[in-house]
Amino acid sequence: MRALVWHGKGDVRVDTVADPEIKHPRDAIIKVTACAICGSDLHLLDGYQPTMQAGDILGHENMGEVVAVGSEVTNLKIGDRVVVPFTISCGDCFFCKKGLFSACERTNPNADLAIKAMGHSPAGLFGFSHMLGGYCGGQAEYLRVPMADFGPIKIPDNVTDDQALFLSDIFPTGYMAAENAQIEEGDTVAIWGCGPVGQFAIRSALMLGAGRVIAIDEVPERLAMAEAGGAETINFADVDSVYDELQFRTKGRGPDSCIDAVGAEASGHGSADAVLDKAKASIGLATDRVHVLREAIMSCRMGGTVSIPGVYVGMGDKLPIGAMMNKGLTIKTGQTHVQAYTKPLLARIEAGDIDPSFVITHPASLEDAPEMYKKFRDKEDGVIKVVMRPHG
Known part of the structure; x- marks a missing residue:
């Protein structure tokens, strides 16, 4: 064959x-x-x-x-x-x-x-x-x-x-990601990555009662598909800080839930942490570039939930575990x-x-x-x- x-x-x-x-x-x-x-x-x-x-x-x-x-x-x-x-x-x-x-x-x-x-x-x-x-x-x-x-x-x-x-x-993966986000009626959900899993996470979050979904990517056709599915969008290439933009759109509180639908190969174009991630991965000091996960942890509101359907394969550096703990975040992951x-x-x-x-x-x-x-x-x-x- x-x-x-x-x-x-x-x-x-x-x-x-x-x-x-x-x-x-x-x-x-x-x-x-x-x-x-x-x-x-x-x-x-x-x-x-x-x-x-x-x-x-x-x-x-x-x-x-x-x-x-x-x-x-x-x-x-x-x-x-x-x-x-x-x-x-x-x-x-x-x-x-x-x-x-x-x-x-x-x-x-x-x-x-x-x-x-x-x-x-x-x-x-x-x-x-x-x-x-x-x-x-x-x-x-x-x-x-x-x-x-x-x-x-x-x-x-x-x-x-x-x-x-x-x-x-990808449909069950996007749906489980939204389910893991512990969405309550009317919640604001931020989703990093508008690839196929992110697209299904957007639609699943809305099916599960989200009031707003804010989708983050830089690829125009992916952002257009996200908007067609009912999401607001952020082109991360057009803003100085995704964190600042999310705080502005949520009046300083942060999204109720954040979904990392990117995983191990986040680009984070030009940001200092992403450049360092890429350098470490290139010489075997890390396997995963975790820029998006850092951003999701920092952006999520106090007591919120971070759901991770994006695939990670090994070790990533400098996760803001202090923010995760002190903000009382719930982290839900899994194949x-x-x-x-x-x-x-x-x-x-x-x-x-x-x-x-x-x-x-x-x-x-x-x-x-x-x-x-x-x-x-x-x-x-x-x-x-x-x-x-x-x-x-």
């Missing part, structure tokens, strides 16, 4: 590789009908995520048609259309029983690597480094789906692939517990509350993937979300 393969930092190629096979009775194989490039895939492209190996197949936003099932998969049949959560969860361990599906303790075969880096191991993830399981991703013609009797969700005929695909990651959200969010799609296809700017073929990765990374050609169809 054809698949997008990581060959090293900045080097991804579409190669011919072996077709996947059933390896366990709980496996299924899907023919991938749609897959997408996620912002967190760029951390892999740029070499920020450790334990990648040449030959790894990328991609964790996947859906398709079931073409084979293991003997213990009784909930799916050949021909079903399914969306596959990016988190691989067993459904029956201590954490899965608590609904903490991204903390599943049974699906990372390389848990020892994660434990050394994080203290404990999260769930295995598709296409997301060997520290997180080494599972092949779905930017490919076919995908092996472990724990297929628990994770995938069947999609009804009245919902298109473009509407359903993002149940695999998304996707399986907790797929059914209720599918119901919202069917009810017409949201059409997730709004975020797609660039339909493409799998063969276009290397070019599209670079366009997405470099913010060229108005790219916000790329969806690829491996079979045309």
Whole structure:
């Protein structure tokens, strides 16, 4: 089959590789009908995520048609259309029983690597480094789906692939980010990053009762999409201080909740802390550039909440922990517990509350993937979300 393969930092190629096979009775194989490039895939492209190996197949936003099932998969049949959560969860361990599906303790075969880096191991993830399981991703013609009797969700005929695909990651991720922000009716929510997750966080915050959403970015097409979704916007390239602008707009109190939908590669153009972050990362003294997280902590009102859906991979310096403690902030984070959200969010799609296809700017073929990765990374050609169809 054809698949997008990581060959090293900045080097991804579409190669011919072996077709996947059933390896366990709980496996299924899907023919991938749609897959997408996620912002967190760029951390892999740029070499920020450790334990990648040449030959790894990328991609964790996947859906398709079931073409084979293991003997213990009784909930799916050949021909079903399914969306596959990016988190691989067993459904029956201590954490899965608590609904903490991204903390599943049974699906990372390389848990020892994660434990050394994080203290404990999260769930295995598709296409997301060997520290997180080494599972092949779905930017490919076919995908092996472990724990297929628990994770995938069947999609009804009245919902298109473009509407359903993002149940695999960015819609639940944006929604959980807004839920973690502990929004009360009428609250003001500031969201850093108007990429795909930020776009869904904007719309989810409004669905959960926010009175105002203030979205922060510098890319014109992203800011325009945020405004179309109901947000006020701040172009951080046009203001001297995002903090000062947020205080002005909230009469000195600060936003009730702040959402960091940027993560490890914040740019912070020209700010002293961001320049220092980049220098440290370049020589291995830090892995994460945490400019946005600092700004969110400093901007949030007393007793407010900072929600972090943006992916961080290791260590970042100079977090204002004194401000966080003295302001009494709540910090809520985590890889998304996707399986907790797929059914209720599918119901919202069917009810017409949201059409997730709004975020797609660039339909493409799998063969276009290397070019599209670079366009997405470099913010060229108005790219916000790329969806690829491996079979045309």
